Amino acid sequence: MSSARAWREYPQRYRYEAAVCDQCAKWFFPPRLVCDACGCREFTTKAMRRTGKVLTYTVIRVPPAPFKDQAPYVVAIVQMDDGPRLNVQVTDFVDGQLKIGLPVSLEFRKIYEEGEAGIINYGYKAVPV
Amino acid sequence: MRDVAIVGVGIKKWGELWEQSLRNIFVDSALAAIDDAGANRIDSMYVGCMSGGLFVGQEHLGALLADHLGQGPIPGTRVESACASGGVALRSGLLEVASGASDIVLVGGVEKMTDVSGDEATYALATASDQEWEAFNGVTFPGLYAMMAVAHMHKYGTTREQMAAVAVKNHFNGSLNPLAQYPHPTTVEAVLGSVLVADPLHILDCSPITDGAAALILCPADKAAEFSGTPVRIIGSGFSTDTIALHSRADLSSLDAVTRAAQKAYEMAGKSPADIDLCEVHDCFTIAEIMATEALGLVEIGQGGKAAEAGETAIGGRIPINTSGGLKSKGHPVGATGVAQAIEAVEQLRGGAGERQVEDARVAMVQNMGGTGASAVVHIMEAM
Numbered sequence: 001m002s003s004a005r006a007w008r009e010y011p012q013r014y015r016y017e018a019a020v021c022d023q024c025a026k027w028f029f030p031p032r033l034v035c036d037a038c039g040c041r042e043f044t045t046k047a048m049r050r051t052g053k054v055l056t057y058t059v060i061r062v063p064p065a066p067f068k069d070q071a072p073y074v075v076a077i078v079q080m081d082d083g084p085r086l087n088v089q090v091t092d093f094v095d096g097q098l099k100i101g102l103p104v105s106l107e108f109r110k111i112y113e114e115g116e117a118g119i120i121n122y123g124y125k126a127v128p129v
Numbered sequence: 130m131r132d133v134a135i136v137g138v139g140i141k142k143w144g145e146l147w148e149q150s151l152r153n154i155f156v157d158s159a160l161a162a163i164d165d166a167g168a169n170r171i172d173s174m175y176v177g178c179m180s181g182g183l184f185v186g187q188e189h190l191g192a193l194l195a196d197h198l199g200q201g202p203i204p205g206t207r208v209e210s211a212c213a214s215g216g217v218a219l220r221s222g223l224l225e226v227a228s229g230a231s232d233i234v235l236v237g238g239v240e241k242m243t244d245v246s247g248d249e250a251t252y253a254l255a256t257a258s259d260q261e262w263e264a265f266n267g268v269t270f271p272g273l274y275a276m277m278a279v280a281h282m283h284k285y286g287t288t289r290e291q292m293a294a295v296a297v298k299n300h301f302n303g304s305l306n307p308l309a310q311y312p313h314p315t316t317v318e319a320v321l322g323s324v325l326v327a328d329p330l331h332i333l334d335c336s337p338i339t340d341g342a343a344a345l346i347l348c349p350a351d352k353a354a355e356f357s358g359t360p361v362r363i364i365g366s367g368f369s370t371d372t373i374a375l376h377s378r379a380d381l382s383s384l385d386a387v388t389r390a391a392q393k394a395y396e397m398a399g400k401s402p403a404d405i406d407l408c409e410v411h412d413c414f415t416i417a418e419i420m421a422t423e424a425l426g427l428v429e430i431g432q433g434g435k436a437a438e439a440g441e442t443a444i445g446g447r448i449p450i451n452t453s454g455g456l457k458s459k460g461h462p463v464g465a466t467g468v469a470q471a472i473e474a475v476e477q478l479r480g481g482a483g484e485r486q487v488e489d490a491r492v493a494m495v496q497n498m499g500g501t502g503a504s505a506v507v508h509i510m511e512a513m
Contacts, residue, residue: 009261030262056283056381058275059328060267064255065248067267075268077276077376085376087263100283111266123265 006119013123014108016050018084019043029084050106051129052080057090057098066112078104078126092127105129130227133363134513136356137166137346138472143460144310146340151185151241152197154342158465159198159237162344167357171200171346172231175221176207177214177238178464179499183253185241194237211257212413214238215467216497216506219345220366223508226347238469239342240462250338254463257500259374271335271414273375273501275327278416280381282329284431287419289329291434293320295415296333296457298443303454305484310339310460334415339460343468345475353513359479364492365400365509367393375501384417386505387424387496394507395426400492402426405448405509407477407487408494409470412455421496422450425507444485452477452485467497471508478512 011017012030019031023040029048034041057076060067067073074090089111090104104126111123139161146154155176163171176194181187188207195205208218215238222236242250255264258273281287297317303309320333346358353360369389372378378385395401408427412418419433427448428436436442442450453459453473456466474493476482491512498505 005261056276056280058268058272058279058330059325060269060272061324061328062251062269062271062326063267064251064264064269070267073267075266075272075276077381087259087266087268087374087376089266100279121265 001114001119001121003119006121016048016106016124017045018048018082020046027083029080029086048080048082048084052078052086052104054090054098054100054102054104055079055085056100066114074098076126089125090127091125097128103129131229132350133223133226133347134350134353134360135345135363135471135475135510136348136353136360137162137168137358138475139163139165139344140308140469140472141342142308143339143341143462145243147243149340151181151187151239152193154241154340155194155237155239156197158342159235159344162235162346165358166346168233168346170233171198171203171235172233173204173225174198174206174235174237175218176205177216177218177467178207179209179211179214179240180253180256183249183256185244210504211499212411212463213467213497213499213504213506214464215343215469216495216508217368217467217504219467219471219508220368220506222347223363223366226349232348232352234347235344236347236468237342237344238465238467240464241340242338242462243340247338263374263376269327271330272327274414274416275330276375277381277420277501278329281416281420284382287434289321290317291438292334292415292419293317294438295412295418296320298437299412299451299455299457302444302452302485303458306454306459309454309458310337311458312454330414330416336413336456336461339462341460341462341465341469343465343472345468345471350513360513361475361478362511362513363508364511365394365398366507367391367397368506369393371503371505373500373503382420383430384420384424384498384502384505386502387421387498387507390505390507391425391496394494394509398509400509404492405494406490406492407449407452408496409451409453409455409473410496411466411498412451412457413461415457418450418455421498425494425496444487449487452482452487467495467506470495470497471510474510478510
């Protein structure tokens with residue numbers, strides 16, 4: 001990806017910055033320009049709590065090219081305690097631990113490298129709490 | 130708004146068409162549709178194509194394909210809604226004829242997917258999900274549908290064997306379709322024994338990478354008699370979107386955009402699920418067919434897997450689904466899929482589906498979707 005795109009996504013990938021609607025208090029992660037619940041266009045930036053629970057998950061065995069050296073790996077949809085839902089990798093679990101409802105917390109991790117001379121993309125992965 | 134009829138269809142053998150270019154694949158099917166209709170001119174055309182850019186490095190397909198179709202300087206519009214591109218192209222053509230803006234409209238769909246490597250095709254297809262907040266984390270399309278499958282199994286008790294039954298049924302139907310990419314029967318054991326792609330989905334739960342095209346000729350229903358092709362009336366059309374990201378949906382085990390599109394189509398047609406004699410659904414993965422049949426109201430919510438396993442959705446069953454073989458067996462050249470579904474409906478309503486023919490078919494439905502159901506389009510057709 002371009003360095004500009006990587007840079008403009010840092011507030012979410014590194015700091016969990018969410019937008020909270022000034023009118024109805026709905027949380028958006030990543031932020032949006034208009035609230036889909038009430039139409040309000042004013043938001044306050046807040047750091048989202050890192051805790052949530054697994055809603056569903058899969059094991060990716062045939063990965064996209066940049067993830068070849070990581071497969072198999074687990075991807076889940078996580079319900080965050082502050083309201084947003086995320087698509088996120090799950091890691092650092094032990095056999096038999098992964099299940100719907102598993103409480104997890106987001107941690108700062110390397111996501112993938114773009115070849116030998118490209119950007120190293122960092123972000124969050126979920127780990128059991 | 131005028132009533133609209135389909136008076137011509139064109140489709141050729143799908144597969145890995147190494148010797149053919151995107152433009153030739155399209156023109157081959159488009160000419161077949163023009164010949165079927167006996168049309169002596171085309172006023173305008175819409176072509177569904179998901180990613181000429183990423184698959185063959187070619188955009189500006191409206192002009193390119195109008196040029197090569199040899200019908201003169203007609204308006205040519207390329208429609209993109211990921212895997213729903215063909216169905217949305219059909220809706221666009223329908224609205225152009227219904228509005229009175231044009232009389233004879235060609236609706237086509239095309240995808241040329243095998244000029245790139247598997248990695249590049251996976252990347253191109255992943256652009257139908259949210260690049261920034263889904264694909265970034267390494268999830269694939271099979272992975273997204275696998276998570277829907279896990280949610281559906283958890284909520285309704287859907288089983289692996291029920292999903293496999295969908296693949297077995299569609300491959301059997303496809304074995305009766307000479308144009309299918311993989312016209313080979315399979316078994317539950319073979320599906321469950323095939324390699325895992327994204328748990329719980331095996332490779333035989335997934336639709337393939339395909340080169341192919343399909344085309345239809347639309348005209349006002351009151352002018353259908355002027356054409357040689359047996360006409361079929363389009364009586365309902367519905368289109369809805371949903372959140373681009375799967376994780377933003379309230380319910381991960383339902384396809385709400387399909388439900389909304391179907392409601393609009395039923396309302397426009399004055400029909401209900403009980404009136405539908407057969408349906409082509411978007412079985413990009415076996416779980417997708419189960420969830421689509423539920424969203425369309427053709428089976429009870431949560432019972433799609435059981436219905437497939439019990440033979441309710443087989444040819445000769447209560448509501449035959451994917452008589453063509455579906456995306457699973459017929460192939461899935463993404464932009465062409467929605468148009469080819471309409472062709473199967475037309476063939477069935479004309480009574481010309483051969484060994485796949487559903488007895489006394491009068492009303493057919495087609496459901497096409499993009500991404501994880503972020504675009505959903507449904508049409509209902511009736512014999513004239």
